[in-house]
Amino acid sequence: MAKVLISKKACTVNPLKMSQPVGGALAFMGVKGCMPMLHGSQGCTSFGLVLFVRHFREAIPLQTTAMSEVATVLGGLENVEQAVLNIAKRAKPDLIGICSTGVTETKGDDIDGFIKLIRAKHPELDQVALVYVSTPDFKGAFQDGWARAVDRMVETFVEPPAPGSPRRRSLNVLPGCHLTPGDLEELRDIIEAFGLEPLFLPDLSGSLDGHIPDEFTPTTLGGISLAEIRGMGLSLASIAIGEQMRGAAITLEHKTGVPYVVFDRLTGLAPNDELMAFLSRVSGMPVPNKYRRQRSQLVDAMLDGHFFFGGKKIAIGAEPDLLWAIASCLTEMGSQVTAAVTTTASPLLERVPAEEVLIGDLEDLENRAANADLLVTHSHGRQAAARLRIPFYRLGLPTFDRLGAGHQVTVGYRGTRDLIFAIGNLFMAAAHEPTPSTWLPLEPQPEQLVQLGGA
């Protein structure tokens, strides 16, 4: 449907996009006892760290190989080795997740080779898992880094089930990076209601949901354990949420034979009907009453809300999967997506219900949003919304100027219902009060007079 364009500008103004390595690092943050690390100069880590601290309002475990200019030119083996040893000693992690950066990719460091050398030299590190994922800053975007890191974890850890081993009543869930810890909690409730045990990879709801641990932990505070990841081959099925997770789901199926389904979104009525039907089929259980009730509430919310959504023009800036989810849902409420800007390529883009989807920046979005009734993007859109004087709905990472970004829920019947309320309320608040001059006829133009006279 949509024509996919790539911005022709040389200079990116007000970036929408964030880089692959921080996306990869965030995926590692959904694993228990993990210390993610960027192989690059210490600024790469520092910027990522501040980004996540501002969004989640949590302590963020993220380390660096602190590459200097000389080390970069000579190669980073020594730095990776020292970093791994230091982290193992200080933080005692189960897993160190290593992402490359632009500068070490430009040099061409062979990190898988480094890991082999480090392993041979340091048998004391045998208890620490090391996973490396290639995530150059100058390619792709945040969601690509996340997807690649999850794929690498599936490839590295998930074990093929022994022949004849019984399936467990568990369901693998591979969530895209556009899902919040709150979204995962919602899905956990839904899946458990069907008597299934969900295994989220990664599970940010265990680590970045904002809870108070009993002790100080230098690594992630929770998440899926390595043992749980290894056992994912025994599940009944896998669901990938977001097109970005298809790759990891396929890898999992190839390794273990666990069949997968991709839900390209879980925001909106129809996709959640599909989820309910799927869960009912896999579990052999009827849809619990709670969700029949919630479906009815969503339908009611759509009826109540459609007055405010109908005909509204909406400008959205988001990564492909989030753009697809939100654009589809708002279009189904009667709104029109008049500007869609995203960060990276995806097979979803041409399906987005808009005339064009531009891989570009927030300057492009602002230019295309001049006549919009609502701007939807992450917090960096705040300056554009202020200049445009239109309502602004913050969605996506980073959301640093509002509380509770980690608990914003847009999946499930209930999440969709609340999203409709939140955006509908913005439209209501922005409605123009009529004045005596609202309905004054415009001065007729001369050519109109001619036409009128002729009629």
Added chain:
Amino acid sequence: MSNLSNKVQEVFNEPGCGTNQGKSEKERKKGCTKQLQPGAAAGGCAFDGAKIALQPITDVAHLVHGPTACEGNSWDNRGSKSSGPHLYRTSFTTDINEHDVVFGGEKHLYRSIKEIIEKYNPPAVFVYQTCVPAMIGDDIESVCKAASQKFGKPVIPVNSPGFVGPKNLGNKLAGEAMLDYVIGTEEPEFTTPYDINIIGEYNLSGELWQVKPLLDELGIRILACISGDARYHQVASSHRARAAMMVCSKAMINIARKMEERYSIPFFEGSFYGVSDMSESLRGIAKLLVGRGAPEELIGRTEAVVTREEARAWQRLAPYREHLQGKRVLLITGGVKSWSVVAALQEVGLEIVGTSVKKSTKEDKERIKEIMGDDAHMIDDMTPREMYKVLKEARADIMLSGGRTQFVALKAKMPWLDINQERHHAYAGYEGMVDLVHEIDKSLRNPVWEQVRRPAPWEQTVPAGGRAVRAA
């Protein structure tokens, strides 16, 4: 590259830096910062430092030449305020791709500069170098020179790629860029005997505006602040100032010293944090100006303002003593000069149980010793785990630190106050000190602490008809 490494050596050789002068030739060559430890490092890179130092210049387009990480992950994350233009809050980056990495990014950079000038027409464009283009050999100096000539507008290279060192080095390299390409290139419309530069003040949360009214009252004009709420023209014509105050000692000492050398502008090192420091700074400015020929009576007028403002500040601080007496503070700070804040906090009865001196100079440490008496209070580099322990064991009542360690305190269910660059409150001058103490008081007295420390119902046993007691 050799050009850049010469620059780095030059900065390491800073004669204005006492620590540096105490070192042997060999040590000096190694540089002024600790070697970064892989796997145990925290803090920004040299690019980060350069950007922090210059971005507060509000009417300039700040263009980052690099992959999306350097700018895309970090923009609009500091609270430096502007009284006018907002272009500094618009983010510009070349966002280089694989093609650039293979074939070089110089043309991409040049076209980006062109687009910015056509669309935004700023008085100047600053181009920040980053690791990847530095690695592939993009010569930003040449591109900037060519663009300057072509577009008839200053295009300034800031050569401080992340991997040359930490944030602090980047501050200094940014200073070098100003000295080499900006300062002294324009002339002010007029000068007065009361013109000063303030160097190393970034107007975070508008702190400069807590100080400026008093300078205005004294008739002292800030010719240029480098770089808080500055305009390009002010920095470019700052060489006509009569005197300068250097605010953040380690960040931009090279600017202050070289401006003294080149333009005979005397400077002193001062701080706007703390009541007595603020007074000393006002006196210092007046003294230097009079030394350069301003009328003598400025000193008397300054004393009158100091006397009035100090009395007013202490009077406003006094009521807090009652609540704050004996409360213990853990002070983990970078930029804000510890000792001057320490004195003011003690004045209202707070007890400092520890202060970090990671970024303090030798003289700072002497001062802290003088004020607090006990060496053990000084912490060179406290790990988050240790901070957590101090707070969890209630050896301190509140922690003042930067955003990175915020959650160490909050997870220990202890009050915390942001005193770093991302903070939302302004703590400079007499006004700022009262605000800081007010914020500490507000935080300590918030009823939320009592609530959040309540044990959960399943953590307590309820004897029949009795009150809840904590389970063993």
